[in-house]
Amino acid sequence: MPILPPNDPRQYDELAGEWWRPDGAFAILHWLAEARGRLVPPAARPGAILVDIGCGGGLLTPHVAGKGYRHVGFDLTRSALDQAAAHGLTPVRADAGALPLADGCADVVVAGEILEHVPDLPRAVAEACRVLRPGGLLVLDTLNSTALSRLVAVRLAERIRGVPRGLHDPALFVDPRVLGRECARHGVRLAIRGVRPTVPAVVGWLAGLGRGRGRIVPTWSAAILYQGRGIKGGHSDGGG
Template identity: 85%
Template sequence: MRILPRNDPRQYDDLAGEWWRPDGAFAILHWLAAARARLVPPASRPGAILVDVGCGGGLLTPHLHGKGYRHVGLDLTCSALEQAATGGITPVHADAGALPLAGGCADVVVAGEILEHVPDLSRAVAEACRVLRPGGLLVLDTLNSTALSRLIAVKLAERVRGVPRGLHDPALFVDPRVLERECARHGVALAVRGVRPTVPGLAAWLAGIGRGRGRIVPTWSAAILYQGRGIKDGG
């Protein structure tokens, strides 16, 4: 694999074959997608739109079946969007900081494992909130900007099970207090909770015997990984 700068999106072209391997380098992303979907209720109206910012290969798609949304996925990586489109996503090539969508078009905006990759958090949050209609739902998960998170997500994770070095830039990890303030500026009161993989599932994956067995569950600490959920004012 070629050597690229940290957090370079071209790494995901090199990893295109990993998106749908449930026991591969992106296994935990599958578990996170399932946990994210559990925060999304069925659509409340015909034609409801769910905007998936940083959709990658479309891992959220199978967990939304039957919920009644038109699923619009945005990503910078064309090879990932090609895979997402095969699962029924409407693919859009776009930066998280400049979404080519009308304001208030989305019933739900999901930003899963993307905010720790964006160079301008304020802009990305503003865009996610802008496209969300009043009364709409924002769902996200990301990595905390703590020493423990940097140790686990960078120092350790990038040395096991095919996760490439340089996938994350720890300088971009997100303090939940900052994220809450940014969301509040745009009318979204974000509630945050810590989450983690189940220990048996994580151990099985690390040992190479964990095909599809992992699950993300709530935990008392948001020091490493956390989810956020909030409703936009005005609904």
């Protein structure tokens, strides 16, 4: 099997069997999806649309089910989109920097654990904000561009519990100050907070005893992992 370069989307085809294993290599993605879902309120209008950028296997779906949205997911990996569709998401194969959507069509835009994978951050942020309607909600989480984040997410995480080496390119990790400025350029004032998994969850996962019980909680430092939440400015007729 050829060795793929860091951050190559084809790695996710090789990991297709991991998406819905809550105690597998993607365990923390389950925990992050649940935390992301807690930031999404019930839809405020009929026909509300939730755009899920970098949806992967659709891990957000159970955490927004019943909130009244049409959940549309975008990803480059066909094997992941197939699994997302099986869990009730409307899948579309597309790049985060070129969403095939009309301006202002989305009530909520979610970008979970994707911005640290995009080669052109300003373009991806511009697209996320473009498709968001005025008054709509942007929710995201990503990895900070610090030495500590690179140590934890690359040097440590990619050497344990089946997380493959090269899944991330640390050169793409995202400075929250840069992300905040990019969002502000497009009318979204982003509030950022650090988050982390609970210690028992990490210990249990490392020991192979996680069984999906992990949880993400706020923390004082955004040096490794952080969430962002913001409302797009402008007139709103009650969406999102």
